[in-house]
Amino acid sequence: MKCKICKEKSLIRLRAHNISLCKDHFLSFVLDRVQKAIRTYQLFAVGERILVAISGGKDSLALFEILQRLGYPVEGLHVDMGIEGFSDQAIDTVAHFLTDRRAPFHLYSLLDVAGVGITRMASRLKRPPCTLCGMMRRYLMNRFAWEHGFSSLATGHNLDDEGATLLGNTTNWHVGYLAKQAPLLPASHPRLVKKVKPLVLLSEREVLAYSILRELPYQEERCPHARGATSVKNKIALNLIEYHSPGTKIRFYQEFQKNRTIFSQPEPTHHQSCSVCGFLTTREKCQFCTIVQRFHDLDSAPSDSLAM
Amino acid sequence: MKCKICKEKSLIRLRAHNISLCKDHFLSFVLDRVQKAIRTYQLFAVGERILVAISGGKDSLALFEILQRLGYPVEGLHVDMGIEGFSDQAIDTVAHFLTDRRAPFHLYSLLDVAGVGITRMASRLKRPPCTLCGMMRRYLMNRFAWEHGFSSLATGHNLDDEGATLLGNTTNWHVGYLAKQAPLLPASHPRLVKKVKPLVLLSEREVLAYSILRELPYQEERCPHARGATSVKNKIALNLIEYHSPGTKIRFYQEFQKNRTIFSQPEPTHHQSCSVCGFLTTREKCQFCTIVQRFHDLDSAPSDSLAM
Numbered sequence: 001m002k003c004k005i006c007k008e009k010s011l012i013r014l015r016a017h018n019i020s021l022c023k024d025h026f027l028s029f030v031l032d033r034v035q036k037a038i039r040t041y042q043l044f045a046v047g048e049r050i051l052v053a054i055s056g057g058k059d060s061l062a063l064f065e066i067l068q069r070l071g072y073p074v075e076g077l078h079v080d081m082g083i084e085g086f087s088d089q090a091i092d093t094v095a096h097f098l099t100d101r102r103a104p105f106h107l108y109s110l111l112d113v114a115g116v117g118i119t120r121m122a123s124r125l126k127r128p129p130c131t132l133c134g135m136m137r138r139y140l141m142n143r144f145a146w147e148h149g150f151s152s153l154a155t156g157h158n159l160d161d162e163g164a165t166l167l168g169n170t171t172n173w174h175v176g177y178l179a180k181q182a183p184l185l186p187a188s189h190p191r192l193v194k195k196v197k198p199l200v201l202l203s204e205r206e207v208l209a210y211s212i213l214r215e216l217p218y219q220e221e222r223c224p225h226a227r228g229a230t231s232v233k234n235k236i237a238l239n240l241i242e243y244h245s246p247g248t249k250i251r252f253y254q255e256f257q258k259n260r261t262i263f264s265q266p267e268p269t270h271h272q273s274c275s276v277c278g279f280l281t282t283r284e285k286c287q288f289c290t291i292v293q294r295f296h297d298l299d300s301a302p303s304d305s306l307a308m
Numbered sequence: 309m310k311c312k313i314c315k316e317k318s319l320i321r322l323r324a325h326n327i328s329l330c331k332d333h334f335l336s337f338v339l340d341r342v343q344k345a346i347r348t349y350q351l352f353a354v355g356e357r358i359l360v361a362i363s364g365g366k367d368s369l370a371l372f373e374i375l376q377r378l379g380y381p382v383e384g385l386h387v388d389m390g391i392e393g394f395s396d397q398a399i400d401t402v403a404h405f406l407t408d409r410r411a412p413f414h415l416y417s418l419l420d421v422a423g424v425g426i427t428r429m430a431s432r433l434k435r436p437p438c439t440l441c442g443m444m445r446r447y448l449m450n451r452f453a454w455e456h457g458f459s460s461l462a463t464g465h466n467l468d469d470e471g472a473t474l475l476g477n478t479t480n481w482h483v484g485y486l487a488k489q490a491p492l493l494p495a496s497h498p499r500l501v502k503k504v505k506p507l508v509l510l511s512e513r514e515v516l517a518y519s520i521l522r523e524l525p526y527q528e529e530r531c532p533h534a535r536g537a538t539s540v541k542n543k544i545a546l547n548l549i550e551y552h553s554p555g556t557k558i559r560f561y562q563e564f565q566k567n568r569t570i571f572s573q574p575e576p577t578h579h580q581s582c583s584v585c586g587f588l589t590t591r592e593k594c595q596f597c598t599i600v601q602r603f604h605d606l607d608s609a610p611s612d613s614l615a616m
Binding site for chain 1: 544570
């Protein structure tokens with residue numbers, strides 16, 4: 001196969017787009033797809049400071065590298081969730097990556113805020129770690145962005161991530177979630193930042209190929225808690241359809257975005273300040289503080305030490 | 309496992325419903341599901357004569373058997389499409405089945421109406437036989453039902469069929485098709501019958517088990533043209549999700565029906581009479597007559613006999 005653009009030997013075949021590309025033109029293609037997402041979905045305002053959430057995986061590293069390469073003013077945030085046997089390496093990965101790129105590195109740690117990491121907390125509360133981790137990570141990202149004056153938080157969700165979520169929301173007809181599943185989620189309150197997903201037009205395979213070609217030093221290891229996540233079955237199902245009908249995944253996502261207003265917007269949320277941390281909540285005490293307090297209550301209860 | 313109802317030894321496990329049932333209670337379950345679909349989606353009016361389209365496969369035979377058992381006034385229609393090496397056996401199957409059940413049997417043949425069967429027509433016109441067959445079968449069913457005073461045409465589409473179609477319409481966001489994908493499609497003109505699908509709440513596996521237990525003499529052989537139909541990949545994808553999350557398929561369909569009005573109805577179609585057959589069309593000559601005429605033009609052209 002030859003590169004569609006320069007007719008030199010191609011490196012990668014993109015069946016969804018019915019093209020083959022050489023290394024250089026593939027790298028340009030990736031940048032173009034991100035620019036297209038930014039433009040089509042109006043992700044950023046001019047001159048906006050962008051906080052990029054960097055887990056250390058290929059998607060978040062690629063996102064940062066691409067936005068920086070495109071000239072956007074980006075800073076990196078790693079939220080340390082205190083996952084035993086995993087988080088230390090993630091912090092190292094992100095710290096080295098950002099230092100090498102001379103980019104601002106922010107580290108925000110669950111241990112510092114809550115006095116405990118997610119592994120111990122989930123085990124003590126007998127809760128599935130992924131649900132807990134997702135909720136607490138969102139809280140910490142929002143709080144950090146607000147406290148440091150960012151207006152925009154970018155995450156590395158790619159087309160496979162968003163497609164799988166969309167398929168899950170569709171097979172369950174979660175109309176309220178569908179209404180909100182967009183590459184740009186506007187800030188619904190002055191103390192919240194808008195969330196943007198500039199990689200939504202790139203498949204997992206495309207991001208992976210980009211990361212390898214750019215030799216990005218991402219963390220290959222997976223989180224030990226992330227076994228059998230529910231979104232995996234939807235990814236596989238979607239890839240099965242994609243295999244038989246190349247282009248389905250991107251069409252599924254893009255056509256959905258064109259039609260998304262069909263789904264009515266949920267009622268606006270009434271926000272108030274949490275009585276413990278002062279951050280936004282819909283209740284007297286926010287979910288984050290409620291869970292942290294429940295952990296500490298359990299952890300200090302004398303009956304529990306006997307049961308250990 | 310024990311039957312959820314009588315606690316005797318169970319015969320079948322229905323993971324989507326989280327129950328196991330013995331033979332008798334499974335057979336009742338199937339009837340209940342059909343009754344539920346008829347009631348929920350108001351498929352039939354009281355005393356209505358129902359024309360059941362019977363291909364000879366398990367679904368259409370089961371549909372007829374169930375509706376008859378439930379006391380509905382049903383008559384059977386087999387549309388003979390003239391598929392070489394397949395249709396003769398299908399006619400035999402349906403004729404014997406309906407004779408045994410002392411039920412009215414109507415046979416309507418493409419060969420009689422058009423002077424040619426689908427295999428020869430598709431080959432001559434160089435068209436994919438399935439697309440052509442579907443269109444022509446719908447025409448013949450509609451025309452027969454209208455000419456014989458039926459108000460309702462029932463087909464054996466099961467949950468897997470409808471789920472796969474729904475997944476296809478969703479991944480492509482065919483909003484117009486979504487608006488119309490219902491277990492009851494009302495007659496949009498006095499010369500059209502309403503279409504109903506009473507098996508929509510039963511999976512393919514459930515209909516198969518019912519057909520086997522009732523020893524229905526269905527045609528096991530598949531149509532020779534039906535290789536690699538596009539709906540198959542969607543069925544497999546949906547079953548993959550179902551395997552990991554039992555109940556997804558039925559929820560996908562039922563929740564969709566609850567939310568279907570989200571999708572706006574397409575513009576009403578302007579109908580007129582076909583200048584050849586007199587049946588409904590949106591053009592001067594209907595699609596059926598256009599294709600039949602094109603076939604005969606090609607077939608009688610002298611240059612073609614040379615090319616043979």
